[in-house]
Amino acid sequence: MIGLAPPEHDPDAPQTATTLPVGSPATVRAYVGGLVRRHRRAFTVLVSVNAAAVIASMVGPYLLGGLVEDLSAGARDIHLGLTIGLFALALALQTGFTRLVRLRGAMLGEQMLADLREDFLVRSVALPPGVLERAGTGDLLSRITTDIDRLSNAMREAVPQLAIGVVWVALLLGGLAVTAPPLALSVLIALPVLIVGCRWYFKRAPGAYRSEAAGYAAVSAALTETVDAGHTIEAHRLGARRIAQSERRVREWTQWERYTLYLRSVLFPVINVTHVLLLGSVLLLGGAFVLNGWITPGQLTTGALLAQMMSEPIGMILRWYDELQVAQVSIARLVGVREIEPQAADDKLSPDGRDMRADEVRFGYRADVDVLHEVSLHVRPGSRLALVGPSGAGKSTLGRLLAGIYGPRTGTVTLGGAELSEMPAERVRQHVALVNQEHHVFVGSLRDNLLLARTDAADAELWAALGAVDADGWARALDEELDTEVGSGGRALTPAQAQQIALARLVLADPHTLVLDEATSLLDPRAARHLERSLGKVLDGRTVVAIAHRLHTAHDADVIAVVEEGRISELGSHQELVTAGGAYAALWRSWHG
Template sequence: MKPPVHHEQGPAATLPVGSPAAVRGYLRLLARRHRGAFSAVVGLHAVATAAGLVGPWVLGTLVESLATGTAESTITVAVAWYLLALMVQSALTWWSRLRGAVLGERVLADLREDFLVRSVALPTGVLERAGTGDLVSRGTTDIDRLDKSVREAAPELAVALVSLLVVFGALVVTSPLLALTTLIGLPLLLVSSRWYFRRAPQSYRHESAGYAAVSSVLAETVDAGRTVEALRLGGHRVRLTDRKQAQWLAWERYTLWLRSVWFPTIDAAYTLAVLGPLALGGLFALKGWITVGQLTTGVLYAQAMVSPVDRILRWYDELQIGQASLARLVGVHEVPRARSDDEVRPSGRRVEARDVRFGYREGADVLHGISLDVAPGSRVALVGPSGAGKSTLGRLLAGIYAPGRGSVTLGGAALSRMPAERVRAEVALVNQEHHVFVGTLRDNLRLASPGADDAELRRALDAVDAGAWVDALPAGLDTEVGSGGTALTPPQAQQLALARLVLADPHTLVLDEATSLLDPRAARHLERSLSRVLEGRTVIAIAHRLHTAHDADVIAVVEDGRISEYGSHPELVAAGGPYAALWRSWRDER
């Protein structure tokens, strides 16, 4: 069976997948963090395995003594030793598995925490380009797949390796000849495993990427459900989903076929590993090269080796799935971090764009040589027709995207080279996407200012004209909102986002249709209220309602990715150019 053709498209190709070296490095980091607990698990099971060797040795000794006659007391002592060893082995095995489960939980918690911390710190532009599907898939599906690998596969694999080494060592001590006979099935085992493991890791990675693509398409369809329905795109989205599912299922079937070939082959190798000592060992005993007691003990040891070898291979197969998922989680760590040295610390509040060019795809710029100088404390309005590049320019000025060519600086420092935390402390972007998190209204507000008291929260709500409807909630600031709580209307969610903005208190704001969900009269009233709160701050507003442009200090008209006009409202109206035409059209529509 040939592997499917891999189609690397969309978000799956945007966020990187960790290289083998990166995965090994992260595993070493986890091993250092938990070396004490890991050593305890391995040590406990080594002692448990050694205790398990007593039983076959006792049985072999007993069989040997039966040939010459043995006393009843000897049998009683042998049974006592056997039972004691069995109890010790059972107790230590239970303890080691318990410690292994606890270790797995701690490692899994580390994985989740590391992924979450790094995901939150990703540059916003990376997240916007990647979309939510791939990142959500890594944080859910890949973590779930790692669950079994971390909780069970890794501890079981370590335990099985220790068991195999201890049992084989005991077999060599018992009879080197018998130890050699157990290796009869080794060539078949090595050849089949090499065949499998050369194909499996990459196949599992493609399978994970395929599932991420399905998740991304489904998430996009759900998010844009109303648009899909309005434009009658249901059939197209269904076909796209079916195609992505077909690609994913093709890789699922291929990995299943790999396992269906490999598992029976290794079962045959296990059978040979036991038949070799039994058949050849009997011949060695007839020749007098080994004793009957050695044969008994050796065959039992050979049988005991099958279980750890089987666990090693089967759990290693599970680790292949886990390794593919871990590579996707580690890949988030390989997104370049912004530099945080002194040369990227802003020395002022002036925002400047110099000959900026930017495109979402290579060779297809949407902004062409834009230059803009925004003085501290000024209000700049970006206006122009839909699709002209206003929102893209706003995201560049907010540090969300990095320019393809040219520079965007704040206080002389390149925004694209600042850590995300510093950029967000200096510049805030507010657009139409407003999120209400599960919790109380107070908790939602304190996301922007954790130390704010109720008086500060009330002032922020009043500043955005939200005080009245908050007072009308069942428990005021203590009202549970978000999923499962009191549902806020889109305009209320927008006001909540603006109240967070007031609490965050940045010195520079980029507003992209920040009041679009309010009716024109309410939006106008809110903007006047905000103007008093935002006095002295730099405001860059992407204006679709031109009264926002009317109030600005300066207006930049964006057309076809270029600034075609620049000046105050009276100047541009008097010039009779594109802005004047927009203004007249907007006034006539009102």
């Protein structure tokens, strides 16, 4: 078959539009198999009820075939009233069973969809934070929204309807073979056309739908980045460039949409031709068989009606199987997180002390492009280290390595002699915590937001944590205090208050080493200075790595590391670096005018 060729990718467009993997066919099959086994009882009930509905629907053709048989034999007493009564009873049973099939199918679909959502959420939350950070907003957003939406119809309808269609076709074929075995040959006439058309379609459809989904993810990423960085785009007059990029992404996506529509425009006529061939061959062959005395007119009538009934389940199977081609891509994208191999973690590995070291560390977000170059650093227990330097120098990246978010490409980052990258994430969080300028207030009470850090904390401990970050004043002024609903739809909090909640969680978590990545950046300078003084008594005795552009934080630190172009260019106390007259001294003079 010759027709529309698949579109070529824009060379500037990502081929997969994602850094998270897409599940392999083996992974998808294993997950779907597990999902079916999880709901095998519901599947058994659905198949059984559907079989009863199909058998009830076959009563009509057999009754009509019997009438034709009696009339052709010259019978005068055909018991028409009994036949009509049996038909009405069969119709009532079919209606009842069909309703039950739809109800059971919808319930099964909703249960499987709920399981899929929960499985994806649980698996995503369990991923290392660095993996999620690299994935980006567009890819995660498209998987959680678009792929779930595409799966909704498939889970609610496609899977149950496919099971129904397969049982339906099997029983009709069985009925046709039992009623008039020679008529079963008619299936062999229509089958090659259906096989050839489906092979052509299903050879092209999965890749096309996968590219279509990737194209949509690229559109989402481009639009999300444009909205998030709107002020920067406006300030640098990048509007025309971003619009052009978005148009390229939309154009590639719509080309794949057009191609998948073309594939369907070939498949559906093939299905219609199959229906015509099936019924036509039954009538032609059946007529020849009747003339030769191989079957009776009643058998031909029943066989023709069963063949006519077969068109609906065949169309149902192919229609919903096509729907599953779209769903298969979405499932592959959702279960792809299962293919992320967890970093080899030694559950028995524990730090022996609080001494933190980075030795000859190299790290980059892309292959062969390092952000940090042979960085070595020693953070003594209980000391305060400040990382300063120009934007983009690698301060936050180094802080994330020290917090165990990322693992170095080469070199080691150790805590108490144990490599952070080899420890389970949960164990790392028991010792080291990262608090950055990003914060989130979850929908729920203020108490629930704080208990995220330690679920067994008493109210007195919650108030103590709020007091440690100077948040108890406004918290006690709330109408319901700790029970006040905050977040979307609840009490609106200022950015400073939201950040104080994040810092209060830190106090409750009580790790011995803290990495503060501009943790007070959303507070005005006076409030930030006041909060940092309040935090001083909380931070006493803990190891603190502070990343900030405000140099008063560096002034209070025991050791200052100046990071420039991914390397530590200076290391020492405030007074030592000011006296040295290097990069830090220049920053300090600039800060103080």
